[in-house]
Amino acid sequence: MTTPRKLHIKSYGCQMNVYDAQRMVDTLAGEGFVETASADDADLVILNTCHIREKASEKVYSELGRLRVAKDEAARQGRDMKIAVAGCVAQAEGAEIIHRAPTVDIVVGPQSYHHLPQLLKRAMENGRALETEFPVEDKFGFLPQPRPDAIRSRGISAFVTVQEGCDKFCTFCVVPYTRGAEVSRPVADIVNDVTQLTDNGVREITLIGQNVNAYHGEGPDGRAWSLGRLLQRLAALPGVARLRYSTSHPRDVDDELIAAHRDLAELMPFVHLPVQSGADRILAAMNRKHTADDYRRVIDRLRTARQDIAFSSDFIVGFPGETREEFSATLALVTQIGYAAAYSFKYSPRPGTPAAEMRETVSAEEMDERLGRLQELIDSQQSAFNRAAIGTTVDVLFERTARNPGQIVGRTAYLQPAHVMASPDIIGRVLPVRIDSLERYSLIGEIAAQSPNLQTTIGA
Ligand code: SAH
Numbered sequence: 001m002t003t004p005r006k007l008h009i010k011s012y013g014c015q016m017n018v019y020d021a022q023r024m025v026d027t028l029a030g031e032g033f034v035e036t037a038s039a040d041d042a043d044l045v046i047l048n049t050c051h052i053r054e055k056a057s058e059k060v061y062s063e064l065g066r067l068r069v070a071k072d073e074a075a076r077q078g079r080d081m082k083i084a085v086a087g088c089v090a091q092a093e094g095a096e097i098i099h100r101a102p103t104v105d106i107v108v109g110p111q112s113y114h115h116l117p118q119l120l121k122r123a124m125e126n127g128r129a130l131e132t133e134f135p136v137e138d139k140f141g142f143l144p145q146p147r148p149d150a151i152r153s154r155g156i157s158a159f160v161t162v163q164e165g166c167d168k169f170c171t172f173c174v175v176p177y178t179r180g181a182e183v184s185r186p187v188a189d190i191v192n193d194v195t196q197l198t199d200n201g202v203r204e205i206t207l208i209g210q211n212v213n214a215y216h217g218e219g220p221d222g223r224a225w226s227l228g229r230l231l232q233r234l235a236a237l238p239g240v241a242r243l244r245y246s247t248s249h250p251r252d253v254d255d256e257l258i259a260a261h262r263d264l265a266e267l268m269p270f271v272h273l274p275v276q277s278g279a280d281r282i283l284a285a286m287n288r289k290h291t292a293d294d295y296r297r298v299i300d301r302l303r304t305a306r307q308d309i310a311f312s313s314d315f316i317v318g319f320p321g322e323t324r325e326e327f328s329a330t331l332a333l334v335t336q337i338g339y340a341a342a343y344s345f346k347y348s349p350r351p352g353t354p355a356a357e358m359r360e361t362v363s364a365e366e367m368d369e370r371l372g373r374l375q376e377l378i379d380s381q382q383s384a385f386n387r388a389a390i391g392t393t394v395d396v397l398f399e400r401t402a403r404n405p406g407q408i409v410g411r412t413a414y415l416q417p418a419h420v421m422a423s424p425d426i427i428g429r430v431l432p433v434r435i436d437s438l439e440r441y442s443l444i445g446e447i448a449a450q451s452p453n454l455q456t457t458i459g460a
């Protein structure tokens with residue numbers, strides 16, 4: 001028997017990179033690789049990179065500097081360490097990475113992960129391998145299923161990619177270039193993946209896509225199914241306790257998705273719906289294809305369908321030419337909507353995007369000031385939302401043992417961590433929890449009497 005080779009993957013960026021890392025592990029398991037927690041003893045290190053903002057993408061080169069040292073040390077010990085760069089920086093800067101970082105053996109774009117075994121072989125034989133084409137075949141047809149023990153070790157909540165790529169071309173964003181055009185997976189394949197996961201203990205499925213509600217995969221009837229229809233199908237599968245989806249675009253919230261929120265108890269009432277800005281002129285310059293009022297209307301329709309629904313969003317401050325009044329319109333929108341959580345970013349010009357050519361810029365100090373004010377507002381909304389849970393009884397899906405002995409941690413419908421003292425038997429179950437207090441971002445409570453009639457959720 002050959003000794004297993006060791007693989008270390010480090011992921012940056014979004015949920016899709018987390019999911020992709022698992023699929024790379026699954027692919028390389030077939031080549032005799034097992035995961036290791038440290039890069040130092042690995043035979044193959046994969047950096048799964050993100051290109052979304054300058055800071056994210058620069059991390060790659062500093063990390064490669066550290067890995068070069070580890071690789072030299074391995075060589076001194078007579079071991080051959082291969083280094084691969086995957087993800088969105090690989091796609092965007094492929095040849096440049098090969099040029100700038102001689103320590104890199106393999107560069108592989110997000111649509112070519114199923115070719116990893118061949119690329120590794122090529123790197124062993126010829127020194128270096130680069131693949132950043134968008135192959136004609138669909139990688140999902142070739143990526144192997146995770147093994148049952150791998151699924152179990154990853155816990156009770158899992159991501160499933162249902163859609164990849166983006167055709168929206170927001171003027172600030174690299175994703176349409178790094179992930180390519182929108183592609184939706186067929187319903188049958190997704191049902192198959194979800195069944196495999198729930199058969200091995202997964203209870204919560206988050207459907208992911210760069211623009212997940214643009215989903216239009218082929219259904220069993222040969223027609224294109226919407227995300228709402230797909231959710232309805234998945235909710236009917238035994239073992240699926242909770243469904244979520246991310247990230248959605250305001251333009252693609254259709255009637256079927258709204259109906260899914262109205263009708264499906266499994267679909268969690270928490271939606272990440274990025275708006276980016278509250279000013280129509282900026283939204284137009286961003287090519288978001290919606291106004292602030294269009295967004296308000298979508299939120300209203302979702303709230304009418306499901307009263308306890310809550311929202312999170314992404315915001316960019318300091319987009320080229322953003323005036324103080326336009327920034328104030330963003331603050332006003334946030335105040336009006338009331339978010340349970342939100343992420344805000346300083347605008348970062350990205351090579352190759354139309355916004356990077358725009359000449360009016362916002363000064364660094366002004367951007368810092370705007371970011372600070374926005375984050376303060378969002379934080380106060382998030383704290384108020386979390387505090388509102390105190391004294392209520394909420395459903396919690398228990399995930400794992402917590403750091404404190406005897407404590408088990410799970411999540412509410414709104415992804416708030418909730419801690420109780422209980423036996424680990426409750427992991428994988430949804431139970432009503434009476435919330436007593438809040439410690440930073442965590443709810444603390446105790447399991448309430450388990451009559452189904454007592455199960456309630458927080459009001460909006
Ligand atoms: N596909 C998702 C996520 C895109 S990236 C979506 O459409 O919402 C996640 C967030 O990063 C974006 O919502 C946006 O707020 C932010 N972002 C993207 N490009 C950026 C840039 N050039 N500068 C600053 N923030 C950016």
Ligand code: SF4
Nearest residue numbers: 166168169170173175
């Ligand atoms: Fe980027 Fe816009 Fe597509 Fe989101 S919708 S991935 S922000 S281009």
Ligand code: F3S
Nearest residue numbers: 013014050051052088
């Ligand atoms: Fe980053 Fe690519 Fe995701 S740029 S945010 S890893 S799609």
